[in-house]
Amino acid sequence: MNEFDLVGAQFLRRKGLSAAPMGVRGRNIAPAGNARTVDLSGFLVAPGIIDLHGDAFERHLAPRRGVVKDLVPALISTDAELAANGITTAILAQFWSWEGGMRSPAFAKGLLEALSGEIGMITDCRVQLRFETHMLQHYAEFECVVDRYGIKYVVFNDHLPHKALTCGKRPPRLTMQALKGGRSPETHLNLMRSLHAQSAEVRPSIAELVKRFRSKNVHMGSHDDTSGEVRQWWRSIGVGISEFPKSFGAAKNAREGGDTIVLGAPNIVRGGSHSSNVSARDLVMRGLCDVLASDYHYPALRQAALKLVAEGDVSLSASWGLISERPAEILGLSDRGVLECGRRADLVIICPKTGQIGATMVAGRFSFLAGEVADRFIK
Numbered sequence: 001m002n003e004f005d006l007v008g009a010q011f012l013r014r015k016g017l018s019a020a021p022m023g024v025r026g027r028n029i030a031p032a033g034n035a036r037t038v039d040l041s042g043f044l045v046a047p048g049i050i051d052l053h054g055d056a057f058e059r060h061l062a063p064r065r066g067v068v069k070d071l072v073p074a075l076i077s078t079d080a081e082l083a084a085n086g087i088t089t090a091i092l093a094q095f096w097s098w099e100g101g102m103r104s105p106a107f108a109k110g111l112l113e114a115l116s117g118e119i120g121m122i123t124d125c126r127v128q129l130r131f132e133t134h135m136l137q138h139y140a141e142f143e144c145v146v147d148r149y150g151i152k153y154v155v156f157n158d159h160l161p162h163k164a165l166t167c168g169k170r171p172p173r174l175t176m177q178a179l180k181g182g183r184s185p186e187t188h189l190n191l192m193r194s195l196h197a198q199s200a201e202v203r204p205s206i207a208e209l210v211k212r213f214r215s216k217n218v219h220m221g222s223h224d225d226t227s228g229e230v231r232q233w234w235r236s237i238g239v240g241i242s243e244f245p246k247s248f249g250a251a252k253n254a255r256e257g258g259d260t261i262v263l264g265a266p267n268i269v270r271g272g273s274h275s276s277n278v279s280a281r282d283l284v285m286r287g288l289c290d291v292l293a294s295d296y297h298y299p300a301l302r303q304a305a306l307k308l309v310a311e312g313d314v315s316l317s318a319s320w321g322l323i324s325e326r327p328a329e330i331l332g333l334s335d336r337g338v339l340e341c342g343r344r345a346d347l348v349i350i351c352p353k354t355g356q357i358g359a360t361m362v363a364g365r366f367s368f369l370a371g372e373v374a375d376r377f378i379k
Helices: 071-084 105-115 136-148 162-166 174-180 185-196 199-215 228-236 248-256 265-270 280-285 300-310 316-321 325-331 371-378
Strands: 003-007 010-013 016-018 022-025 028-030 036-039 044-047 049-054 087-096 124-132 153-157 219-223 241-243 260-264 291-293 347-350 357-362 365-369
Touching: 010 316, 016 316, 036 371, 049 291, 049 300, 049 325, 071 087, 071 105, 071 124, 071 357, 071 365, 087 105, 087 136, 087 153, 087 325, 087 357, 105 124, 105 136, 124 136, 136 199, 162 185, 174 185, 199 219, 219 228, 228 248, 241 248, 248 260, 248 280, 260 265, 260 280, 265 280, 265 291, 265 300, 280 300, 291 300, 291 325, 300 316, 316 325, 357 371, 365 371
Parallel strands: 003 036, 010 044, 049 087, 087 124, 124 153, 153 219, 219 241, 241 260, 260 291
Antiparallel strands: 003 022, 010 016, 022 028, 044 347, 347 357, 357 365
16 A cells, blocks of 8 residues: 655645645545655646546557457556546547447447456546437437446537538548448448438437436536537536537537536647637636546647646646546546545646656556656655
């Protein structure tokens, strides 16, 4: 069992930076005293990062076209990447979609089954299922899977190219998407057309499914809200998280309605959206952000939080809170997210000059330890 006192560092606590030492006793943070001392002078100790939505794990599961057959080694590799980026709790955003391939229901069930076994991951990895709303024939099975694996976070997506389908046109990138899903372009197009034809039945079906999930305390979000009207409808049926709103109007409506707003950290690192949507930095500056998520790039969480501080936009406490305390609160994870005695020892040790991570700890166990920080612990 790990027992040591961390001294000399700057500790990022709720009220800001503090030089007061901190103890680790087994799984938890504790008062310092009467344990081996580790001098971390020159380093910053911050709460472990909680990623509310990330799909970069897909690169480990399918490094090229086609899914690896044994998911366990790929998940172990994902664990290592998460740890190297200071992520202590990761919500793996997995599709349940008509798109096929890695987004298929079959793949989702395989991932859940793999994660349910003892595979040696240190990062606390959980699954968010992203359900495509037009899959009316899948509602019953999807609900059973959510129950069976204890899924507590569901997000609703609609990736159908409705505009093209309504006009009778072939959607863009049809052939590429069909090949990813393991289908011919004609089969893929016919599937999209059949799902699109059910559009009138979708909203009533979603409303009933949401009602059942709410009774089971499942957190629910909508993805890529395009407008305030869209966000208002989701809120009206009980879906209170807005993931990656695509417009200022959608984010503004979410804030006015008391909803949670999740933005993509890569948007901030890049300086704007890769798909020409609203700027995440602008939303943060307007107070229209509760959480930053990695989206498709795990390093972006740390980078975005530090960039907001470097550019003078927000304080370190406020910026880091977007990737630690706030996501913990939203998911009801009251045992983590801040450096307080009695909380889990989920923490990250950072070099302030470079922003590089020297160590990541999950419930008192190192998931990553390297460089000068490793030297100080090993002495």
